Amino acid sequence: VQSYISRSLDPYLNLSIEHYLLSKSSADSTILFIYKNKPSIVIGRNQNPWQEINLPRLRGVKSGEIAALSGLETIDIVRRRSGGGTVFHDEGNINWSVICPPANFSRDKHAEMVVRALRGLGVGRARVNERHDIVLDQGPDSQKREDVPNKDTHRTPFTVDDQSAPAPLKVSGSAYKLTRMRSLHHATCLLSSPNLKVIPQYLRSPLKKHLTARGVESVSSPVGNIGVDLDSFVGAVETQFEKMYGEKTQMTECGDELLEEPFVKKGYEELKSLDWIYGQTPQFTI
Amino acid sequence: MLLVGTKVSHFPSRGVIHGRRQHIPRATFATTRRLDVVKPFLLADIGEGITECQIIQWFVAPGARVEQFDKICEVQSDKASVEITSRFDGIIKKLYYEKDDVAKVGKPLLDIDIQGEIGPEDEAVVAGGEEQPQEKTDKKTTIEEVQVKSETISKHDEGKATIQEQDSSAVGQRGKAATLATPAVRRITKELNVEITDVQGTGKDGRVLKEDVQKFALARQEQGQPSAQAAAAPIPQAIGEDKVMSLTAVQSAMFKTMTRSLSIPHFLYTDTVDFSSLNILRKKANARTTASQQPQAKLSALPFIIKAVSIALSEHPHLNAHLDTSDPSKPKMNHRASHNIGIAVDSPSGLLVPVIRNVQSHSIASIAAEIVRLSTLAQSGKLAPKDFEGATFTVSNVGSIGGGVVSPVIVSPQVAILGVGRARAVPAFGEAGEVVRREECIFSWAADHRVVDGAGVARCADRVRGLLEGLEEMLVNMR
Numbered sequence: 001v002q003s004y005i006s007r008s009l010d011p012y013l014n015l016s017i018e019h020y021l022l023s024k025s026s027a028d029s030t031i032l033f034i035y036k037n038k039p040s041i042v043i044g045r046n047q048n049p050w051q052e053i054n055l056p057r058l059r060g061v062k063s064g065e066i067a068a069l070s071g072l073e074t075i076d077i078v079r080r081r082s083g084g085g086t087v088f089h090d091e092g093n094i095n096w097s098v099i100c101p102p103a104n105f106s107r108d109k110h111a112e113m114v115v116r117a118l119r120g121l122g123v124g125r126a127r128v129n130e131r132h133d134i135v136l137d138q139g140p141d142s143q144k145r146e147d148v149p150n151k152d153t154h155r156t157p158f159t160v161d162d163q164s165a166p167a168p169l170k171v172s173g174s175a176y177k178l179t180r181m182r183s184l185h186h187a188t189c190l191l192s193s194p195n196l197k198v199i200p201q202y203l204r205s206p207l208k209k210h211l212t213a214r215g216v217e218s219v220s221s222p223v224g225n226i227g228v229d230l231d232s233f234v235g236a237v238e239t240q241f242e243k244m245y246g247e248k249t250q251m252t253e254c255g256d257e258l259l260e261e262p263f264v265k266k267g268y269e270e271l272k273s274l275d276w277i278y279g280q281t282p283q284f285t286i
Numbered sequence: 287m288l289l290v291g292t293k294v295s296h297f298p299s300r301g302v303i304h305g306r307r308q309h310i311p312r313a314t315f316a317t318t319r320r321l322d323v324v325k326p327f328l329l330a331d332i333g334e335g336i337t338e339c340q341i342i343q344w345f346v347a348p349g350a351r352v353e354q355f356d357k358i359c360e361v362q363s364d365k366a367s368v369e370i371t372s373r374f375d376g377i378i379k380k381l382y383y384e385k386d387d388v389a390k391v392g393k394p395l396l397d398i399d400i401q402g403e404i405g406p407e408d409e410a411v412v413a414g415g416e417e418q419p420q421e422k423t424d425k426k427t428t429i430e431e432v433q434v435k436s437e438t439i440s441k442h443d444e445g446k447a448t449i450q451e452q453d454s455s456a457v458g459q460r461g462k463a464a465t466l467a468t469p470a471v472r473r474i475t476k477e478l479n480v481e482i483t484d485v486q487g488t489g490k491d492g493r494v495l496k497e498d499v500q501k502f503a504l505a506r507q508e509q510g511q512p513s514a515q516a517a518a519a520p521i522p523q524a525i526g527e528d529k530v531m532s533l534t535a536v537q538s539a540m541f542k543t544m545t546r547s548l549s550i551p552h553f554l555y556t557d558t559v560d561f562s563s564l565n566i567l568r569k570k571a572n573a574r575t576t577a578s579q580q581p582q583a584k585l586s587a588l589p590f591i592i593k594a595v596s597i598a599l600s601e602h603p604h605l606n607a608h609l610d611t612s613d614p615s616k617p618k619m620n621h622r623a624s625h626n627i628g629i630a631v632d633s634p635s636g637l638l639v640p641v642i643r644n645v646q647s648h649s650i651a652s653i654a655a656e657i658v659r660l661s662t663l664a665q666s667g668k669l670a671p672k673d674f675e676g677a678t679f680t681v682s683n684v685g686s687i688g689g690g691v692v693s694p695v696i697v698s699p700q701v702a703i704l705g706v707g708r709a710r711a712v713p714a715f716g717e718a719g720e721v722v723r724r725e726e727c728i729f730s731w732a733a734d735h736r737v738v739d740g741a742g743v744a745r746c747a748d749r750v751r752g753l754l755e756g757l758e759e760m761l762v763n764m765r
Contacts, residue, residue, distance in 0.1 A: 046342050046362040084365035107334065107366075132365065176366035178332070180355060214340065214386045216362060282340065282386040 001247040003238060006035035007255035011042065011078045011089060016267035017258055018186065019081055022099050024263065027181045030100040032241045032249070034234055037089040039195070040076035041202060044084040044175060048213045048281045049077060052086040054205050072195065075202070079277050082186060084175030085218030086203055092193030094230060096237060097186035105183035107132045111174060112153040113244055114189070117236035121228050126171070127156045134172035134189070136224055139165055169224030190225050191233055199223065213284030324379055326394035326530050329361075332368050338390045339363030341383050346396075350378045358396070361389060376400040394530065471496055478503040536636035546698045551735045555743045556691050559751045561709050561725040564590060567757055587727070588629070588683050589653040590760075591706060594753040595681060596625045596645040597763050602746040606678045608699040609737055619701070619737055628677035628697070629657060632687070633664040639680060639697070640664060640673040646765060685709060685727060692730045701738055704750075705730040 004021070006014050014035040021031050043052050058075055072090075089095070098110040111128045118126040118134075125136040137158035159168075174187040190196075203218070226233075234251075242248050258264045270276050332339065339361040346358055352372045359370050379397040383389050474496055475482045485502045487494040533541060564587060572584045599606040603621045610618040625646045628639040640660040642653060663669045682694050685708040694705035709727040716722040729750070733743045753760045 044362075044365075045360075045367045046340060081367065082365075083362045083367040174365060178366055178368040180369060180371040214388075216340070216364070280342075282342075 001030050001242075001245045001249050003032040003241060003249040003251045004034070004254055005234065005251050006033070007253055009036060009038040009091070011037040011040045011076055012268055012271045013256065013259065013264075014095070015078065015080055015271055016264045017254060018097055018184070019267050020258070020261065020264045022177065022179070022182055022184050025099060025182070028101055030104070030245055031098065032238070033097045033099070033186075034237070034251075035095050035097075036091055036093070036230075037095065038076070039072050039074070039088075039090040040078050041086060041088055042078045042080050043086045044216055044218075045079065045081055045177075045280070046083060046215045046282055047079070047086060047218070048211065048215050048284055049079075049278060050207050050281075051205055051211050051213055051215075051284070052203065052218055053077065054202050056206065057202060072198070077277055078271065079280060080175070082175040082177040082184060083216060085173065085216065087173050087188050088193075088195065088199045088202060089188065090193050090195050092191055092195070092225070094189045094191055094233060095186060096189060097184060098241075099182055099184045102178065102181070102183045105178075105185070107174070107176065107185070108153075110185050111172070111187065113240045114172070114187070114237055115153045117233070117240040118226065118228070120240070121232055121236050123226055123228065125156055125158050126226070127159065127168075128153050129168065131219070132174045133170055133221070134187070135168035135170050135221075136226070137168045167222060170221035171224055171226050173221075189233070190223060191228055191230060192225050196223060196225065207286075210286055211284050213282065215282035215284070323400045324397050325374075325400055326382075327358075327373065327396050327398050329370070329389050329391050329393060329395045331391055332361075332363065332366070334364075334366075336363045336391060338388050339368070340388050341385055342367065343385060344381065346378045346381075348378050348380055352376060352378060352398070370395070372398070374398055374400045393532075468493075471499060474499045480506070534636065536638065540637060543697060544695055547695050550696050550698060552693070552696060552732045553735045553740065553743075554691075554693050555731045555733070555740065555747055557729045557731070557747050557751055558726050559729055560714075560755050561587060561727050563757060564754055565709075565725055585650070585654050586686075587709065588657060588681075588686075588706075589650045590754060590757075591683070591704075591750075592627055592629070592642065592645055592653050592681055593648070593650050593764075594750045594760060595627065595679065595704060596648075597753060597760065598746050598749040599625050599679065600646065601749060602742065604742060605702045605733070605738065605746055607701055607737075608678065609701050609734060610699065617736070622678045624676075624678065626676050626678045628674075628680040629660065630680065630682035630684070631661050631664040633667070635667060638664045638669060638674075639677065640669055641675065641677045643676070649764075679703070681706065690728050692728075694730060694732050696732055696734055702731065702733040702743065705732070 002025075004017075006017060008014060008017075014037060018033055018035070021033055025031055041053055041058075043049055049055065058077070061072065061075070096110075096114065098113075108128055111132055111134055115126045115128055115134055123136070125138075126134055127137060129135045137156045137160070139158035139160035172187045172189045174185060176186075177184040193199075203220075238249070238251060259268060329339075340363070342360045342362050344359045345356070346352055352358070353375050354372055356372050357369055358372050361368050361370060376398040379399050381396045382394050389395060471494055472482065474480075475485075478499060480499055480503050482494055482499075485494045485498050488498055568585050568587065568590075575584060604619065606622055606625055608620045608622060610620055624644050626641050626643045627645050628641045631638050631640060640663070642648070642656045642660070645653065648656070660669070660673065663673070677697065677700060679700060680694075680697055680703045682692075682703065682705045684692055685706045687708075689705075689707040692705040692707055694703045696703045707728040707730065709725050712724055712726045713721050714724040714726075729747060731743050731747050753763070
């Protein structure tokens, strides 16, 4: 059982470190890895950037035609190796990732772990939804708080089944990569992003209705911030992780020095290459 | 050959292990006896009730040689990207999908020519004599390198060391080609004629020790006696090969339709109908047709049956209905005015069910003509899609081939179906108790018990029987 935290804000490096941990770690180990990225848009392995991202806007920002909001002067485009949809990363968003043997793996297991961490920090509205994402229920504060036991990570006292009620706000999206020996589950977590209002502008592509594409389309959800500070979150997740696996771990820092490891360097170059980011798009027609 | 070089060359590498496997090269040995079995490798269930996923990339191409646990392809479904690895050693023969295609779970992904284990194994250990010294030194080098690496790593901070040490243990745990063993152990395996990959290692990191090999050889000897006797008796071989056939278009349609029918609770009601008077009338009518040399079809029993069913359906409209379950909380029955009766036709491409429309307005002769027309089109494969639409009831005359009591399956959204068996001559009792010859046919009715009850079907079936046994009745009620 090991846990790591990255000092780097480079999304390509962090994903390469994650891939290194996935490929090279011992088959029976379980690893927690936490990292933060500078502003970037991360698309899934099999997605279409023209369909998911407002590329003209990004280019406009780069060339200075469109004034960028503070902190968003450069936004990287990254294609990760796991599946799923498109997410916006910035420094108010924390990414957590768990790598474990397939025998112990289930899609909800670690999402539930993080929900327990959040509830421990007083975020009673957090729960895991049917798509294995973490959402904050928006239902009214009802009196029947005692009815829903705190152990149930899929319901909160604020859960309303009524379709007309305000939809829960998504705060974390999950994606998976499954190999023969290892299973990886990673997810985002919006703690305190200043860019919530801006995200839709970048993730709505003007080309979308003109494209017929194979590949995975994103499922849009309204998003919200959890409102917890970074260190508390990391501490709570680490505690829950140790509790789940019954072992104390020393969270080890890592960062740029891992670029010296050839496997990491190779993965890093691959993720940065245009051929990977754009060339790996499945067939589509305009 | 293999794309995306994740594999080392087939010869023992003198280089540093990057967590890769060393193995005894099979390709170097002459004439290996192989079980040439080309098997389709199915896309395994990846859980979560997922039925299909998209191929992101292939790691192999037809003609490529793969080993067990080599990466075959990467697929994507919803949020997960999954690496599929090979179950066998062998050569890829055919890929069923291209990149970006959607692959179905449980269906073949590719065909692989599996390399049988028997021949190569024996020859490997024997012919491997000359190779051994070379391998031994290489193995030694690599083992030393692993140890050196571990030592140097331990000087770095702990975090990385854990990864590196566990790296070599991961090697030990991986597939059967991971054979960490000292040269001494390898000599013993050669002496005792043991394949090292068969031996369970009890040493550090799963290494095979001398005792493991010796124990294995001993155990194998004890097994050897009975197995030698078994080998004496000839093993019955299968004649011919297993074949995997995907469904034809007609079969696929049948599959889809009948799968929908699974939700219908069927009940069966059978009845015997006396065809004696019907057959007398038919023979008379057909004799007249032949004599008149008119281009009219000879009448079989089927047009009579269909007309009788139509007359009965006018009196029992709930059997000529469509069940509408689009709103599961409010199921509805749409009683249909037209009697569009589907007739099951056996064609070269399989079971087809074209529809005779508005049987209530047809005469028996025109029904017979329709049957001939539709059958001819079916035999030549020229039926149009509209010939299959809108059936409100189905009659399946399997009796033209054979059958007694049959259990037909209702075609959704219809609520009933009639299966007709073969008419046979049977002895029966006349009015004075004398034995008479009768021609009997068994009618098997199936109905949807969610909306039809036994009494409803029984009455309708009885009406049909009455009409066919007493054709005067049919004449009187003909429209």
